[in-house]
Structure formats: C-alpha cells, structure tokens
Amino acid sequence: MDLHEAYDTLLGEFVREYIVLSQIYYILGWDFETYMPPKGVKQRSEELAMMATLEHDRLTNPKIGELLKTIKNDPKYFSLDEEKKRNIELTERKYKRESKIPKELVEKLAKHYPIATDAWKKAKKESNYSLFKPALDKMLELTKEKAHYLDPNKEPFDALVDKYEPGMSSAQYTKLFDELKEGLIPIIKKCVNSPNQPNLSLIKRKVSIPIQKQLSEDIAKLVHYDLERGRIDETEHPFTTGYYDDVRITTHYYEEDFSDSFYSVLHEAGHGIYEQNLEHKYKYQLVGESASYGFHESQSRFIENLIGRSREFWEFYLPRLKEMTGNVFSDVELDPFVYAINEVKPSKIRIAADEVTYSLHIIIRFEIERDLLSGKITTEQLPEIWNAKYKEYLGVDIENDSEGVLQDSHWAGGSFSYFPSYAIGNIYNAQMLAKMVEDIPFKELIKKGELKSIIDWLIKNVHSVSNLYDPPELIKRITGEEISPKYFINYLEEKFSKIYGFS
C-alpha cells in the first residue's frame, strides 16, 4: 500500500465513518433533550452506548496505527500538502488518545449520560440536589477513571482538557483567569457603585411565546443562521448540535423576560453559523471540524455580546422589536434600553450574566471542577462550596440549588474541564474584534443591520479555517498575537465607562 492509498483508506474508511457515527450520536442526544418520550431514557441509554462504542471501535482499530505508520514512513510524506498533514496529525492524536480508554468505560459513560441528565432535570425542577447527587457521583467516578487512563501522571482536570482546548492546562487557565480577574474587578466595582443604575422595567415586560418565537427566527436569520440547514427548538438548557447541513440550536422562553431567549438564540446561532460554515471540502475529515470549544464560544459570544449587546445593534433593532411586539416597548428610548440590556450586576445564573461578571461564573466552576476531580472536595460539600464561592466572588446569596449548583447541565453530561472554554471565548472574540475593526467598519455596519460583511469576516478567518490549526496558532494567525485578555478588558472598559459614565 502506498502513501496515497493509505491516506485515502485512513480518511475514507475510518475517519469518515467515525464522523458519521458521531453525528448520529449527536442526533440521538438532540432527540433525547428535545422530543424523546420521558420514559424512553433507558432505551436511549442503550442506543447512545451502542453508538459510543462503535465510534470508539472505529477510532481505535489497530489498522489505523498501521496506516499511520505506512504514511509516516513514506519518504514522500514530507511533500504532502498541509491539509493532509494536518489530517494525519489529528487522526494520530485522536487514535492515541482514544486507544487509552477501555471500551467498557466508553460504554458506561455513554449509558450514564442520559440517566444522569434525567436525574439532573428532575433535581433542578424540584430544586433538590440530593436527587442528582448519586448520578453525579457515578459520573464523576467514571470521569476520573477516564482521566486516569488518559494520563495517570497529570491532574485529572489537565488530562481531560485536551478534548476542549488542545494544549491548555489548569496552570495556564489560572494565569489567564488571574489576569482577567484583575481587570474585571475594578470595572465591576465602578458599575455596581455607580449612582445611576439602569431601569430594568424597560426590558422585563411580558412578550408572548409565539411573538418570542418570531423574534428568534428573525434574529437567527439576521445573523445568517441558515434555517434550511438548521432549526430552533426548546430545551431546559439551550445548546447547539450538528454539523454542516444539519445544525440545530435550542432556547428556553420566559414570558416575563424576552431578553433571556433573545440572547440565547443569538448565542446559539453564533455556534450554529460556525458549524454551518465549516469548509465544505473538508467535510467528514478531522480538519473539517471546529478548532476548539473556546473558539466555538468566541463565535457564540461574538454574536451574542459584541454584536447583540452593542448600542449600534439596538439602534437598528429597537424599532424592529417595537414593531414586532405590538406596543409593549413603544415608550422605550434607545439609551435607557441599551443601559438596561447591559446592566452589570453580580447574579446567580451564568447564562443570564452580564458581559463583565460572566467570567467570574466560569472561574468559580473552573476551581470547583478542578478540585472535584482531584478529590480535594466531595460532591457532599458541593452545594455548600458553590454557595460560598458565589458569596465570595459575586457577593450573591444562593437560596436554592436550582439557581445554584443545579443550574448547568454540563456535569450531568460528563463535560468536565469544559467550562473554562467559555471564558477563553470572551478573550478570543475581543482580540478578534480589535483586528476586525481594522478591516471593516464594524459599528457602522451594525447600525445599518448589515451584518453580512461581519459574518463573512468570521467565515473567512474562523469558520472556514475549520480545524487547520490548534487554537494558539489560530488566534495568532487571525490577530498576529498570542492569546491575551487585554483586548477583552479594554473592550469592557471602553464600553462600560461610556454606558455607566465613569472614567
């Protein structure tokens, strides 16, 4: 078998099938979260376990090792183009990583995901952590086991992080987060202590769910999320799943606060357009996936915040909101509304947090999951520690677990070491924005509601680059610099000093 034949077999027979299998897994997961009958949990758990082990089998087939050897030993390997070399590298990484995890563990984890998520949903509904704890214990135990197989010499958090941010570590996160905290805290203080506080009654007005659904479609289209290749559904916790021509987002509607779902949709549509605009010629190749969870968050939070919470956006959209909601907002003026939309206020719920305090929610989760995984804290202590950290970092009192430790679904799904990517996303996107404004008149375009050039910039620089580079290199290629929180801090300072009128 020559180099090219080996490459084609590797991609056509193993990578391609692995990706198709993983897409089926995501469809089953989406269905589980959206429309599956409540008592279908156990059956679904069997199905997910089956798909996960099939994926694992595909990825760990010893033939992959042989093909990789054939390819890399061939003298012509070095003359392969970059895309092919990248595909080979990514395949080798995945093969090596996945081969460390026993199939039985993969099966157990996949089986436990719907069961733990179901327990989480019930616990959240009843605000009763004890209903979730046994399932969480098991998920944590299985996750630690996985971390141990991946790298017994690393802290579990660090062994797991590669899946979300290749090359990251808890040490680097700590460093970035320290810098972030240092920049955020003075801004938070100035905002919170400002004598003029926003008037939230400008936002929190009843908008019927059918109207909110129309808003969802309208803004999804506005940011070029393709509804012919996507959908918007409702789930307890908003998320995005899918790939290329079938990318689905979800939201959660609250009649009393349209902005909740409004920003969920913008956020998830930001994820959605990333997946929809991955380079089509790389479809079913590892190079054709997104760069990392942090890059994904950079796109979702770019749309949600840098666009959706800007004054310019509302200059364009407020008249439209008024038109679409009857007379609900007819008395509302631009500046007070933008002020309310951008209220900085330490709060309990991450996904409803403002741009400034948001990262503190992530830092809390980062510290907790690192310590949970290392065994420094137990699930028994979890609610107490959660609440104490919310008091310490954000100054808020958590009154029940539903608005505390039960608010996010990630741990139920086995996603540990994932949360930090959210904060990394903030850092990336402000850094990208600083570059984007050199290329196109960002604010002027938004004012006119002409988002096409902005989305095109993201497609060109991020989406269609797909997984050609690891995140550290990708951010450097896009912005000319290594990852740095300073742009994000600068962005916040500039924006909020204007809104809150401090200097």
Add this chain to the structure above:
Amino acid sequence: MDLHEAYDTLLGEFVREYIVLSQIYYILGWDFETYMPPKGVKQRSEELAMMATLEHDRLTNPKIGELLKTIKNDPKYFSLDEEKKRNIELTERKYKRESKIPKELVEKLAKHYPIATDAWKKAKKESNYSLFKPALDKMLELTKEKAHYLDPNKEPFDALVDKYEPGMSSAQYTKLFDELKEGLIPIIKKCVNSPNQPNLSLIKRKVSIPIQKQLSEDIAKLVHYDLERGRIDETEHPFTTGYYDDVRITTHYYEEDFSDSFYSVLHEAGHGIYEQNLEHKYKYQLVGESASYGFHESQSRFIENLIGRSREFWEFYLPRLKEMTGNVFSDVELDPFVYAINEVKPSKIRIAADEVTYSLHIIIRFEIERDLLSGKITTEQLPEIWNAKYKEYLGVDIENDSEGVLQDSHWAGGSFSYFPSYAIGNIYNAQMLAKMVEDIPFKELIKKGELKSIIDWLIKNVHSVSNLYDPPELIKRITGEEISPKYFINYLEEKFSKIYGFS
C-alpha cells in the same frame, strides 16, 4: 462452547445489538420525516446508510452461523423451551435471508430512501409525477436487485413478501383478494345505490388545529396509548415507529375535516399500543418483535374501525366531541353522524377510504406493484395504469397525480410487497372480533367508553404474544381457525345493512 453459552452469545452479542441498531435507524428515520432541516437530506442519507450497513454486518457475521451450528448440533437442543427455539429459528431465518444481500446493495438502498422520499414529497406537493419518477426508477431497480438476491427463482414480489408476511405469496393474496372482492362488491353496490345518502356536512366542519391536537391526545389516551412512552407529531403521511418504551405516532391535520386526523390517530395509536405492549421479558430478542405487518394492521384497523367507526363508540364519544369543540357539532344527532362517518363511497385516497371500499385500494396497489416488479409494466406507464385501475375498480376519475399515484410514500421508502398486509389486517381483525365477543361484551364496553378490557384482550392475545408464532399459526391460536375473509365480509354486511338500511 456449550449450548447455553452459544445461545447467550447469539442473543446478547448479535441479536441485541442488531435490534438496538435498528431502533437507532428508526429514530433517524422519524427525525427525517418530522424535524430534520430540509437541506439535511444528503447528510441523513449517509447516516442511514451507515446504520443499515452496521445492522447488516451484525446480522451476517459468520459467527452467527457457527453459533447456530453449535446450538443445533447439541443434543440438548430439543429440550430447550419453546421461546428459545423460536428465537433460534427467527435468528436463523434472518441470518440466512440477510446474508444473501450484498452489503453494497444494503447501503445503496438506505442511501436512496431519504433522497427518494424527498423527491416524492416535492413531487406530491407540486402534483408532478415526473419529479419523482427518476428516484422511483432507481428505487425499483435496487429493489428488484434485492429480490433477485433473495430468491432468483421466485417472482420478485414473492421474494420480497417474507419481510412483511412470513409465508405469504402473491398466489395466496390473489386467492384471498378474489374472495374479498366477491364479498365487497355487492355491499358497495347496495350502499352506493341506496336512495338515502349520508349528510357529510355533519362532519366536515371547521375545527381549529389546537382543538384537533387536544382531540388527538384524548383519543390516544382513551385507547391506552401511553404518552409517557410515546408522542404524536405531524407528518405529510401518518406513520408509527419505535419499540417498547419509545413508540412514536404521527398524523396530519386538516382544518376543514377533523375526522381525517381523528382516524389517523386512532389507527396509528393501534400500531402504537402493539409496540408498547410487546412482552417486556422478550425485549431485544427477535421473539419480542411484532408478528407481522398484517398483524400490525389488524391492530391499527381494529382501533380505527371496529372500535372507532362503531355506533357504540360515538354513543360514548359524540357528547365529548361536542364538549371539546365548542358549538361546532352542537346540532348533530347520533345516527346521522354515525351514518356520515361510515359513508361508503368509492374514492381516490386510500387512507381516507371507508371500510368497505378500502380493500379495493389495496388490491389495486398489489396488482400494480407485482407487475412493476416483474417488469410487466413500467414506471413510465404507472400514472396511466393507476388511473385506469381506479376507474375500473372504484369508478373514480383521478385528476392529478398528487391524489393518484403520488398519494402514498411506501414505494419512495422502498416498501414493495407491503401494501397487501393492510388488507390482511382487515381480515385478521374481523376474525379476532368474532372471537373477542365470545369473551367480553364488546359493544357494551365501548358504549360506556370502557376500553380497558378490550385493550387487555388484545394485549393478552396479540401484543404480548409478540413474535412467538408465524402469522398463520398465530391467527389459528387466537381464533381456532385459519385466515378467512368471511368474518370481515359478515362484519361489513351486518354493519352496513343496518346503517344503510338494506337487507
């Protein structure tokens, strides 16, 4: 490896996994028909093909042959209980059958299903057969190829029929259908020629879709379809899919005629309760599947017609319908309404056909698909022949393909040799009813809306028996007799002579 070990491996490793895979296939199919974004067709086609080939791989693994040999050569084989022997027999049949079909063909068929179905939907919408013809040609060609692999010595129709009605043949169908026609035609004539015709304006009144959805839930619950283990969605063509704890039905709402969806829901719920009440101890075994498509239809049409179109049902349900629909039906009286619900009138659309003419729709399809498969007629001639047969058998003029040859989705999905099962279902269910009335006061129970004993009878005699017996034996065990159309003819004569007032 001893007998029991071989049996456990066979069931645990191969049959179980095959069934889980096939359930995943059905979920993907359901999603394709309900919520998949329109441009996801090609991606879904890859996913379905992947699942179909995985199923095929599982079922045709040569180890199955070895395990079967080990089991059957063991002298203790004969002392195995009947359930185990049946599982072995069913596995052997499936293994032998599936092994004849090349994997490539399985893949092609699965890939073509969503593409052909998509083409069919568009063609139906535009009532333009030529949009569907190329996809149908390809599906027909692949199906003929499959039939040839299954048995080159049989007519293609007969090679395929085992999947739907084990042991049936076109010769037997012809015989049964001749008997059926002979009984039906005089009844149809008497009804059609009756001077008193029903007043359809008693039914065809506008009922809003949200109210119709409430009706759907109400009647689904009434017939004990478990919505905790099921759902009701909307599709172009109603269907049921799923297994045990996740069984899904669909319907299609028309504002101007509530009865359309009403009977679709009763029909599909009849399928649904069959799947939900399969014997739980047989789950993930071949003996734990339904007996045949004909038996499935016997259950759906039992609920739809024998219960849902009876005078006794409306004695109970008409007041409820009135209550749930405001004053839409407030002036309606029982007998004229039952008369209208049971109008016998040769018509164009199978799923809207009355109980008497329904079987003629099936006979037309049976003749056509038999001839299409044998090459006696071409897809070029199809609309013309379809329309000619509708004129000949039912006396109706088909004005466009949407209400003609494009009305059903089956051929787009590759389901050839399936239609006759619908008529067989009518024969089975009337035969079962004749037996049921010996055991329980069928009519009195319906009058009171107390369906539990009726459903329990079906669970005991059909659902929970699952796939322990082939259809010919099952019908004999239930009724003491071989399949016979006479009960169905008697049932129709008795019912319609009363309604139409002839003798």
